[in-house]
Amino acid sequence: MSGYWQCALVCEGRSDEPLAETLQSLMLACRPGDDIAVEVYRPEKAKDRSVAAKLAAIAADDVYDLIFVHRDADSAGWEARAEEIRSAGEKRAVPVIPVRMTETWALAHLWAEEECRKWLADNASVGRLRTLEEMSDPKEMLRRWASRGRTSLLAGDDWGRFRSEAIRGIDVEGHVAELSAWRRLRECLEAAMIRCRPHLAGESAD
Numbered sequence: 001m002s003g004y005w006q007c008a009l010v011c012e013g014r015s016d017e018p019l020a021e022t023l024q025s026l027m028l029a030c031r032p033g034d035d036i037a038v039e040v041y042r043p044e045k046a047k048d049r050s051v052a053a054k055l056a057a058i059a060a061d062d063v064y065d066l067i068f069v070h071r072d073a074d075s076a077g078w079e080a081r082a083e084e085i086r087s088a089g090e091k092r093a094v095p096v097i098p099v100r101m102t103e104t105w106a107l108a109h110l111w112a113e114e115e116c117r118k119w120l121a122d123n124a125s126v127g128r129l130r131t132l133e134e135m136s137d138p139k140e141m142l143r144r145w146a147s148r149g150r151t152s153l154l155a156g157d158d159w160g161r162f163r164s165e166a167i168r169g170i171d172v173e174g175h176v177a178e179l180s181a182w183r184r185l186r187e188c189l190e191a192a193m194i195r196c197r198p199h200l201a202g203e204s205a206d
Helices: 019-030 051-059 078-086 102-110 114-124 129-134 138-146 156-168 180-196 199-205
Strands: 004-010 035-040 066-070 093-096
Touching (some): 004 051, 019 180, 078 180, 102 114, 102 129, 102 138, 102 156, 180 199
Parallel strands (some): 066 093
């Protein structure tokens, strides 16, 4: 049975908004044949920019089936960020928590390229895919990769375009699926789908 999903993405920053397309692809991988839309939700500017405040603002707009909440793990870690989102008490919320940053997932996608694997091994001592989640600054590493062969780092619109394209290009069932934070994202997504539409549990059992 196919269904329609109207979903929102609340980002930590506007530069992460390309994740909307990636998350839509992930949902389609989970629910092939469903009609799915993921749109960026931008709360009105407010002094309180906490996750709870953002979810409270979007809760008043009862058109969304699921609400993706993006929050980089940074140094706090996945569990701390997940608890921050769970504590808001919004059952439609799906934690989107890259470890440590969204750029980790972009680098995992680029791992498919032999040139990138060799470059990461030579320039960041990354010899295994899963060690990407141990990098302290994946954003800087992605920027350096994008700037290879140049005399200076990509900046401004050029860097913004490269980063956006790298995020949009993530193969949701490719190398990124081997990272722990991505696996947790998929698990949280599938759980939220069943939480919001309990009849899906029966379909999973079948």
